[in-house]
Amino acid sequence: MSTFLQLFLRSLETGGIFALAALGIIIxxxxxxxxHFAQGxxxxxxxxxxTFFFTTVGxxxxxxxxxxxxxxxxSGAVVDFVIIRNAKKVTASGKEIITLGLIMIFLGITPMLFGVDPLSLPKFIPTGSVSFxxxxxxxxxxxxIIIGLAIMGFLFYLLQKTKLGLAIRTTASNEYTARLMGVPTRSVTLFAWALAAILGCLAGVMIAPTTSVTLNLMDxxxxxxxxACVLGGFQTFYGPVLGAYIIGVLKNLLIYYVSSVWGEQxxxxxxxxxxxxxPWGLIGKKTIKKV
Incomplete structure (x- = not known):
C-alpha cells in the first residue's frame, strides 16, 4: 500500500506538470x-x-x-501581437503551420542567447521529505503538487466566476458573436497567449531539476x-487537465507493476x-454542424 501511495503522489507531481502544459494548449x-505546437x-x-538569471546573473x-x-x-504577447494578429486571413491549418515555424525560431534563438552547453536548475527545496x-x-x-493544484483551482475559478473568465468562455464559444456583443476579443486572445506562455514556463521550471536544461527539455x-488534450477532449478547459493527471498516474503504475520497459508504450x-x-475524449462532446 505504501508503494502504491508513493507512486500515486509522484504521479500527481508529474501529472501536474503535464496539466499545466495541456491547459496552455487548450486555452x-x-x-x-x-x-499551439510551440507550447513546449x-x-x-x-x-x-x-536559468540564466539564476546561474549567470546570480x-x-x-x-x-x-x-x-x-x-x-x-514572448506570448509578442507572438500574438506581431504574428497571430497579422495572420487573421490565414486558414486554421495555416496558423498551425505558423506555430510549427515558431518551434524553429525558438530553437534557433535559444542557443544563440544562452549557448549550447546543458545548464542546471536546482529545486526550490533541495532536501527533506514528508511521509504519508x-x-x-x-x-x-x-x-x-500544491502549486500545480493551486494554479488549476485559481484558473478554473477565473474561468467560471469572473468577468474575464466569461469573456474567455464567450470568445471560445464563438469569437465573431462575442465581438458583436462587445467582448474585447483581441485583449482576450492576447491574455490567452501570455497565460499559455506562463504555464509553459512554470511546467519547465518544475521539471528542470529532474534533468538538464537543454533544447529538448520540454519534448x-x-x-x-x-x-492529454486528445484524451480529455478539446471541447472543455478541464478535460485536458483530467487527462493529464490520468496519464501521469497510469504511466507510473504501468511502468512499476506491468513492465519497466513497455509500460509507457x-x-x-x-x-x-x-x-x-x-474519439471526442473523456469530457468532449461530439460536434454536430448544421447545414
Missing part, C-alpha cells in the same frame, strides 16, 4: 481555434531565461522565476500534454484504443 485552442518550445525558452531562484514569468508574458502512511515524497515534490511534456496503446471508441 490557445479554445480562444484562437488553432493547435516556448516553455523551454523561458526556462532558459530563469539572482535568487524565486526572483529568477519571476523574471522568467515576465519573459513568458512578453509509509510513503515518502520530497518537500519539493509536495510543493510542486516529453509537450507530447504528453497533447495526448502500453499506456499509449490503451489511449489509442479508447480514442477509437470515443
Amino acid at each position: 490557445i485552442y479554445r480562444t484562437n481555434n488553432l493547435i 518550445t516556448m516553455g523551454m525558452f523561458n526556462t532558459y531565461v530563469v 539572482a535568487p531562484l524565486w526572483l529568477a522565476v519571476i523574471c522568467g514569468l515576465v519573459s513568458a508574458t512578453l 502512511f509509509g510513503a515518502a515524497i520530497s518537500y519539493n515534490g509536495m510543493l510542486n 516529453s511534456v509537450q507530447v504528453n500534454a497533447f495526448i 502500453i499506456l499509449y496503446l490503451l489511449i489509442i484504443v479508447f480514442i477509437v471508441f470515443k
